[in-house]
Amino acid sequence: MTTIDSTLLNHVAIVLMEPKFPENIGAAARVAWNMGISRLIVVGSIPPDRERMAMMATHKAAHLLENMEFHHNLETALAPFSRVVGATARRGRQRIPGKNPRDVVSEILPLLPDNEVAFLFGPEDRGLTNDDLKYCQMTSSILTADFSSLNLAQAVAIHCYELYHGVVHCRKDTAPSPGLATTFELEGMYHYLEETLSSIDFLQDKSYDYYMNNIRQFLGRMQLSSKDSSIIRRICRQFLRLQGQSVAKKE
Numbered sequence: 001m002t003t004i005d006s007t008l009l010n011h012v013a014i015v016l017m018e019p020k021f022p023e024n025i026g027a028a029a030r031v032a033w034n035m036g037i038s039r040l041i042v043v044g045s046i047p048p049d050r051e052r053m054a055m056m057a058t059h060k061a062a063h064l065l066e067n068m069e070f071h072h073n074l075e076t077a078l079a080p081f082s083r084v085v086g087a088t089a090r091r092g093r094q095r096i097p098g099k100n101p102r103d104v105v106s107e108i109l110p111l112l113p114d115n116e117v118a119f120l121f122g123p124e125d126r127g128l129t130n131d132d133l134k135y136c137q138m139t140s141s142i143l144t145a146d147f148s149s150l151n152l153a154q155a156v157a158i159h160c161y162e163l164y165h166g167v168v169h170c171r172k173d174t175a176p177s178p179g180l181a182t183t184f185e186l187e188g189m190y191h192y193l194e195e196t197l198s199s200i201d202f203l204q205d206k207s208y209d210y211y212m213n214n215i216r217q218f219l220g221r222m223q224l225s226s227k228d229s230s231i232i233r234r235i236c237r238q239f240l241r242l243q244g245q246s247v248a249k250k251e
Helices: 022-034 050-057 059-066 074-078 101-111 151-169 181-201 208-223 226-250
Strands: 012-017 041-042 070-071 083-086 117-121 136-142
Touching: 012 022, 012 074, 012 101, 022 041, 022 050, 022 059, 022 151, 041 074, 050 059, 070 074, 074 181, 083 101, 101 136, 101 151, 117 151, 181 208, 181 226
Parallel strands: 012 041, 012 117, 041 070, 083 117, 083 136
Antiparallel strands: none
């Protein structure tokens, strides 16, 4: 039997955004547990039917469903994660260029010792929207021969296998990456950044989403630490405070 550092996989979570069929959640739990991943998160308006989930999970993965996290909104679900990978086959000018799952995992592995990583999957009928993907620093696209749409559980299975495969073959001398800012910290930074840019009329109605998406992608590539995000947030807060004083003096 192959011995792996299973603690690395403890830093990985599978996040399912508004899945339509509880059976797919059960199937995802089953394959995640087969590949050593024990954290499952579901985001939706109402909790999914547990009996229908359990039908596909089998008794060995039943504990994943018992411990499954459920959130009503995506931002809250992703708050503790420092890296979020969105699985999507859709392309567009405002979307992060996707890499194949194996290349994604090779970049993720050095982060695992000191960071929490989420793999995000969208609903079966539409996938992830641009608003969902704004929380992602990377996207993963599964290469197919023709028809690009895969069943949700199949997409989860491929990514879980690549993660397990990557951990099995992970070099012991691979230098770990430093701890990165969490989604909670980054969203706080982006809030002040948006407010600051709006205050100087940089973000116009027609270009608002375009510029904010590009700014998010740019800063996402920078791998900001908690300290980095805090500094940017403090700069923006000071700018807004001084700008308020300046406006008050003019009046």
